[in-house]
Amino acid sequence: MNNNILIRSLLSMGGATLFFKGLSLGKEIYIANSFGVSSALEAYLIAFVYVGFPISVLIVPFQTSFIASLAEKSIVESGSSYINKVFSAVISISIGIIVLWVITLYLLSELIFVNHELVMDKVILLLPFVFFNSINLILYGVLQFKGKFSVNGYLPSLSPVLVLVGLLIFEVLFGIVSVDIIVMAIALSSLIEFYILRKLLDVRLDLKGLRETIHTTFKKSYFLMLSAVVMASAPMIEQFYSSSLQQSGVVLLRYASIIPLAISGVFSTVVAVVILPYFSKLSLNTSNVALRSQYWNILAGYACVIVVLYFVLSLFSNYLLNTIYSSAITSGVELSTLTFNFNLYLISGGFFCLTNLGIRLLSSMHKGKIIFVGSLCSLAIQLFILSFFGKSVGLSVVPISIICYFLTSFIGINFYIYCKVKI
Template sequence: MLIARAILYWNAYVARSPLRRLGHAALVAAATSLLSKVLGFAKEVVVAATFGLSGALDIYLVAFVLIGMPLSILLNAVQTALIVHLSSGLDRDTAASRFSATCLLTLIILAGLLPIWLWVLPHVLPWLTSGFSSDNRQALQAALYWLIPYYFLNGFNLLGYGTLQANGRFLANGLLPVVTPVAIMLAVLVLGSWAGWQLLAVALGVGTAMESLLLMAALSRLGVFSSQIRPSLRGLAPITMASLALLPGTFVQAIGPLVEQAIAAAMGEGSNAALVYGNKLPAALLGILLTPLGITTLPYFSAQIGQGNYAYSLHSLNKIAGWLLAGGTLLALPLGIFSSEIVALFYQRGAFDAAATKRVAPIQFAYFMQIPFALVSMLGFKTLAALNLNGLLCLYMALGVLLQALLAYVLTMRYGLPSIAWAAVIVSALLAIASYFTACRSLRRLSR
């Protein structure tokens, strides 16, 4: 009875304001995504113990970034536009038709981009992988073809997750991503480092395929994915225009990881792996925080702004930003102080020795310091997207990526590999300030 009363009290408390309903939705999304983030990090621990900072892991990680670049450019734009559109209150059949048409058109574009991208890559690989041996460079080209199934499957998955988010299905959205890290972890535990990067590539493809099947089932239950719904290009203009407006920003943003990997590759074998492992735990923690923040705030602000509630949106923005900055700082500081101990605790076993720990810990420390700024910048970006200020959003993203690349290159030449992470911290802080104050100014002007 106490539990029932507590639930009733909580539901009554949440129902009193849209901002409280947003907080409730974010808590649900965070709780459901926690399992996938924990298992994803556990997968990295298993891979680290098996592969260490080896050349085989460098090959897989760089191939993963390269094959995902067209996805990052196109899907980040289309998914954002799709969520805003589906959150506008469409009926079920119309939403299903728009999703099917968007998915079909996006996959066709991805299929057209792939051969062009695979033709371009051999010409730029000498620059991107300057520290690789000739054998590793040839293996990297082969790894790109092994990851083609993942390329298409993940494209579908990203659109499917966007549809779940627009419909408030945070439970499925948080739990389904568990499948892929579990598949990779099981493959490595059973087969070890046998077959090297090929094992990781196959396990990634199998896990992503299983994830796609479960996602199709979830969308079918929602009524969005159905064989009875025929995709129609009619009504896609808002999604298309919003996607095109976002594409310049997502294009430049996708270059960021590529530039970081290229700078790291020039610093010798294991540098790419060290950079990735330095960001694994901070990225996992940010994922736990950013995932619920991103998937709940975009529909929330889209709905509030669509109803003309500009003053309340400004109130929500200010309140959430304060919570995020304070909470992110309280989380980041102790984690950064004990960065070396954390790396040793999670990674230092098997092929990951004390020298690897010493190399990774400073990188991880810097990425921990990025947490509060990344949270506020995510909030600012989602609010700008809800305001349809996509051109300005693209400009901020483009300037951020260019500045981060320049800082990473200049600082790394003098201070070494951790400077790549510190460049990300500086740019995240600047983007947080710019996006937050721009969104505040726009909402304040609209509320007059």
């Protein structure tokens, strides 16, 4: 993949992801103005983060190591067989891990959640989505490797479309506004995505050598999984502190972070879908010095785009938020607090995007141990800030701690790349 092809792939994937994130943003704005700061919405947001923990821990590292393995010549020669085996392994692991995790949440729910009964109701309703989404992430990984960037970018748009259509139909025809409609819509979209992806890739269950496949996949992604445990723990910790620092704190921070997360999501998705396979293939055919040089070039251009875009957004943040959250603001959301936290999330989003690029480079080089140690140190700093400054700073301590998390990660990763990634 030369530079021209890489740029075309980035633009193609960027356009598709922008379309998807635009729909998602519209969905989030509609939800914000429909539900305000309701306890049901807060329970759904908390449940969504906690129930998604197994996916973040297992499937994302699986996907990363899977793409790296597909880049190896020996795997490409028997690609269909290998894909079927990993597909079967993911289904087996997902069932076991999700069941164990839900049982754990149920036993600890009274200690973790303020409104534990309502949260656990949402957790149970989200299980079909969690299961199918875990499998879909692996199948999307196959699409990434095969360069099917349009499908990879546009197919996830099904979820926000179904959510918006479902909410509008039930509200207009039946006068019903319920968070459960959102849950049912995303479950249905994950099922449809699974059906389409399975047909496109022609994957089948292959239980032969399942134990060996699971063992090999775990071995290749061991440190990535440990890193994922740390990274996936951060949002749960943030949810816990948000709900304890202020009533409806989770919802209020959600509103502040929707736009920054949507923008950073575009950048991070493009990096994951295009750059990771690119780095994986490049690492097999070139020296580490050339790989590092290419990384610096991509990082410089990436940083320039992010800085300019986020600076422009910060200038118009007050007007932007007042316009899109008009109904939510009248129901108890303070505009000044929302704007302040919005700008904090912009900063954290920028560092997240830049850090994610470095993580993808190190992942392609199988440097999972470095990612794990770095993420553990960053989480320790974040916990220190939340614990010692939470009461004095208030709800804004959460986005401040996220900035510190990604800033320290960014510095650490790039320092390692500069000093250690040599011939």
